[in-house]
Amino acid sequence: MNYFKKIIKYAIPYKKYGYLNILFNILYAIFSTLSFLVLMPMLKIIFEPNAPKITKKPSYHGLTSAIDFFKNSISYYINNIAGDNKLKALMAVVTLVIITFFLKNLFNYLAMYFITFLRNGALKDIRNDLYKKITELPLSYFSEKRKGDTIARFGTDVVVVKNSFLSILEMVVREPLTILFSIIAMLFISVKLTIFVFIFIPISGYIISIIGKSLKRKSAKVQKEQGLFLSLLEETLTGLKVIKAYNAEESFGNKFKESTHRYYNFSNSLVNRTNLSGPTSEFLGIGVIAVLLLYGGKLVIVDGSLAGDEFITYMTLAYNVLTPAKAISKASYNVKRGNAAAERIIEVLETTNPLKETSNSVEKNDFKTEIKIDYVSFKYDEDYVLKDFSLTIPKGKMVALVGQSGSGKSTIANLLTRFYDVNEGSITIDGVDIKDLKKQSLRQLEGLVTQDSILFNDTVKNNITLGIEGKSDEEIIEAAKIANAHEFIKDLPEGYDTNIGDGGGKLSGGQKQRLSIARAVLKNPPIMILDEATSALDTESEKLVQDALEKMMQNRTSIVIAHRLSTIQKADLIVVMQKGKIVEQGTHEELISKNGTYKKLVEMQSLG
Known part of the structure; x- marks a missing residue:
């Protein structure tokens, strides 16, 4: 129930729909009971056509005679309408039955109509909060998680929560009240028969609860496995070129088949256990009805203490209890299943973000003097990637970081942009620790061009203006010209409005990189960070990109x-x-003259 409380708070903004749902569910429960009670006068007309007419308006003599008062009142008003015409009397009763059933179903529809806004609104807000959370979490979180598992939490898990926890809101009022009103009516008709119902329903509930105990565990396995094969699918689509080049289709296919086979087994077990609830509750319900038929039949036929029309109405009311009771038992299964899904959603929403802003974090809109990296130590896992690293970068200067792979160059870029926080030491801009800056403010001061051109399935224009608002077409074109991108953009089918496909797949590597540079140029930050921006390019593209970088x-x-x-x-x-x-x-000249590590690196590349 702990997860239920955390999920149910998403329904609070839509509480007005909840109140309307409750109102119409109350009306539904009332008319659900009345729709069966009004059958009694009709049954009396059919089975006792010669019964004496009620010509005097009935008087109310307390709860014990409430059912008689109800029957006699309807008979009295029908007698006033129909007189001695039995067929007309029957038509009047049938009309009354139709009206009550119509109102019952109308209120049922209105209750479901309003709860739809609540359920879908809560669903929307959960997804929005999940998306906001994953964009706030540090990169380190996603290096430990499978993308497909995260996607599964957005899709399947949220839908399971909607169909389990949020669907319970529909029956929190309707089903219990329907049972309550029906049982009250049943008590008025026959206390003895109702005692039988109270004996058998708890027994049925206990048997059903035994079946549902393992549902949460089974559901968690299903959802986890779905996250795994979605991750495999995402990896396959991302690396399809490499998979084909290395003839690894069968290897990946086998991995996917193993995952879907486990999902198949887990799903079969879960669905079969869930499906067992319906037949079990129905069979137990029929058992209760059978006992009622035996004992109630005895009261009618042998004892004569119960009228035939009352007994038939009582049986319909008993069915009116069993149907919502069955729905509640099914809901309890859904809660157990939804609990596993909610746990996975709450796990993401409650993940602590280590890159928090301090309560007194400040805005910084300019860069005046220097960036200072002061005795910084940092590790991703166990081993330190940087140890007591210090460097001062004066304003307006170009500082290059070189060295072999794994020397910590890209880590500096990750720390400067605060994708990660330092373990020891500090990084300051104009003497202000970047931990004391608002993250948005810090990143507004910086432009980043990486080795991998990160582009999106959108137009050229929207990729260049990513996160940048209020720029004119002239400014966008000027940024593209500085990045040596304008020439190829204007030759595209729709120019700057051309969609470049998933990840910019319709462009070459050099074109993609020049778009990334145009984006950085348009942002126009005072600090530019270039993380091996030309290493993945051919010679011709490199010259164009290098020229663009120098201009930028x-x-x-x-x-x-x-x-x-x-x-x-x-x-x-x-x-x-x-x-x-x-x-x-x-x-460059000083390092060459030192005849040290740098000169060796230059010579190795020259030989290459």
């Missing part, structure tokens, strides 16, 4: 993480890194 870095503070050393020879400072530490630093 003019009069700007730049941190360039470089693989190809030919691209950073004009840097004001080149920092050579090895195993998370600085081994050399200086200009």
